Amino acid sequence: MNPAEDYILNQEEPFKSILLQLQVLIETTIPELELKFKYRIPFYYLEGKPFCYLNVSAKKKYVDVGFWSAAHITAHLDKLTTDGRKVMKSLRYTTLEQIDGQVFVEVLQDAFSVNHKGFWK
Numbered sequence: 001m002n003p004a005e006d007y008i009l010n011q012e013e014p015f016k017s018i019l020l021q022l023q024v025l026i027e028t029t030i031p032e033l034e035l036k037f038k039y040r041i042p043f044y045y046l047e048g049k050p051f052c053y054l055n056v057s058a059k060k061k062y063v064d065v066g067f068w069s070a071a072h073i074t075a076h077l078d079k080l081t082t083d084g085r086k087v088m089k090s091l092r093y094t095t096l097e098q099i100d101g102q103v104f105v106e107v108l109q110d111a112f113s114v115n116h117k118g119f120w121k
Contacts, residue, residue: 005035007037007042018063018093019042030112051068052067065104066089068111070088072114073089074110075110077089079091
């Protein structure tokens with residue numbers, strides 16, 4: 001097992017279940033993504049470039065799915081949060097029930113379509 005999978009499986013509930021559900025959605029939507037362990041968190045890469053990350057904030061009690069090409073994403077901007085960050089945007093989940101699969105997949109597909117544009121606008 002790689003360190004990224006260890007990270008996911010060693011989380012406490014509800015974070016573990018949230019991460020596993022997100023992992024399934026990510027990997028079935030964009031199978032060409034590669035799961036790595038970068039910056040001490042699970043990070044998905046597309047053709048050697050960062051795509052998105054999964055981060056548990058146990059202190060704030062949520063799972064953050066950050067998108068590398070967030071400056072170019074246009075899908076569901078009302079659901080994405082910047083939380084004081086200048087470029088990064090993310091979807092956040094505190095419960096498994098909060099995950100709207102359709103919204104998540106649409107954001108993934110949008111991020112996939114603009115990933116070649118890079119980090120900055």
